[in-house]
Amino acid sequence: MNGRHSATAAPPADRGTPNAVEAVGLTKRFGRHEALREVDFAVPAGSVYGLIGPNGAGKTTTMRILLDIIRPTSGRTSVAGEDSRTGGPDLRRRIGYLPGELTLQGRISGRRLLAHYAAVSGTVPRGRIEELAERLRLDLDRPVRKLSKGNKQKLGLIQAFMHDPEVLILDEPTSGLDPLIQREFLAMVRQVRDEGRTVLLSSHVISEIQEAADAVVILRDGTVVEVAGVEALRRSAVRRVRLQVQAVDGVVLEAGLADAGLTAVVLHPHDGVVDVDAEAGGPVRPLLRALANLPVDDLVLEEPDLQDAVLRLYGPQDDAGTGTADKRPDERPDGSVAAPSAAATTGASASDARIAPDRDRQEAGR
Numbered sequence: 001m002n003g004r005h006s007a008t009a010a011p012p013a014d015r016g017t018p019n020a021v022e023a024v025g026l027t028k029r030f031g032r033h034e035a036l037r038e039v040d041f042a043v044p045a046g047s048v049y050g051l052i053g054p055n056g057a058g059k060t061t062t063m064r065i066l067l068d069i070i071r072p073t074s075g076r077t078s079v080a081g082e083d084s085r086t087g088g089p090d091l092r093r094r095i096g097y098l099p100g101e102l103t104l105q106g107r108i109s110g111r112r113l114l115a116h117y118a119a120v121s122g123t124v125p126r127g128r129i130e131e132l133a134e135r136l137r138l139d140l141d142r143p144v145r146k147l148s149k150g151n152k153q154k155l156g157l158i159q160a161f162m163h164d165p166e167v168l169i170l171d172e173p174t175s176g177l178d179p180l181i182q183r184e185f186l187a188m189v190r191q192v193r194d195e196g197r198t199v200l201l202s203s204h205v206i207s208e209i210q211e212a213a214d215a216v217v218i219l220r221d222g223t224v225v226e227v228a229g230v231e232a233l234r235r236s237a238v239r240r241v242r243l244q245v246q247a248v249d250g251v252v253l254e255a256g257l258a259d260a261g262l263t264a265v266v267l268h269p270h271d272g273v274v275d276v277d278a279e280a281g282g283p284v285r286p287l288l289r290a291l292a293n294l295p296v297d298d299l300v301l302e303e304p305d306l307q308d309a310v311l312r313l314y315g316p317q318d319d320a321g322t323g324t325a326d327k328r329p330d331e332r333p334d335g336s337v338a339a340p341s342a343a344a345t346t347g348a349s350a351s352d353a354r355i356a357p358d359r360d361r362q363e364a365g366r
Ligand SMILES: Nc1ncnc2c1ncn2[C@@H]1O[C@H](COP(=O)(O)OP(=O)(O)OP(=O)(O)O)[C@@H](O)[C@H]1O
Pocket: 030, 033, 034, 035, 053, 054, 055, 056, 057, 058, 059, 060, 061, 062, 100
């Protein structure tokens, strides 16, 4: 996972699609601090990409370079096929930008402020501002300085969307929005994509990325640790597996669970059955095939969670290149101990762990 553009999954890009956003060898130093180091990624036109990563990873810096608000130390970026450094006001008008720290002051109303922005950003279709304000439930006649944080954010979103830009670059767009408005915003993003336009958005809300984005670029400490399709990344996450197995010889059970590729196995034998809590990575089919060899009475496979996959990549890397979040502590919240072998987990030797299957099965009425 250390390399850039790791192969967890190819992003769902059509190879023939031009890129709406590109960063090539992007490095940015602030004094001695290196905020970005050799960052490469591309966002194909007509897609929604999430730019995610822990605090200080370099998301805002990347977006500000894309907008030519700050200049890179080395490397280059382009938006809508134009170099960020040379695109000038013409390129700016083709982009909708929401800055991360929006500071809006003044006695003027939201309506007048947006009219001012519209004069700068180019043609805004008639009625468009009112339509967006209605969708986001914003009163355009209130003075800007009296607006709450969330309502100021709505103004910022309207100015980013109102001129139907080819590319939207949105830095934490749902920050401060209530859940209903967040939902409306995600619908607006999907609509932009359906129209063949492009969105790059940063967010700390992984569920929102899962809902809105086709792919993610994950930054950590100024470098790209992953570019992956959202669905493929989600499927790469470890799932929780819960089984109930009829009591069989402990060694047989252990071998069966190992064959199924289960890890972090915790066993709870009771009443002639064994409840198994474990984790499984990778595709489901080999797991099911291996489990078919055990007397399984019940099986729950939890949905893999994008958040788990992402958090793994947020943590510092170990020597093997996997995030430390992969390493589960031995101690579990319920006080039971995850052990490498079933016998050790039951607190017995392999021979002690054996359970008389026939008698127990009869007692369990199975
Ligand atoms: N103008 C600046 N001067 C000095 N250092 C800066 C400046 N802007 C950003 N940095 C540093 O660059 C690094 C990346 O910051 P950036 O704001 O891009 O991170 P981020 O991923 O957007 O973080 P967050 O999720 O907290 O918003 C941080 O270490 C930050 O302190």
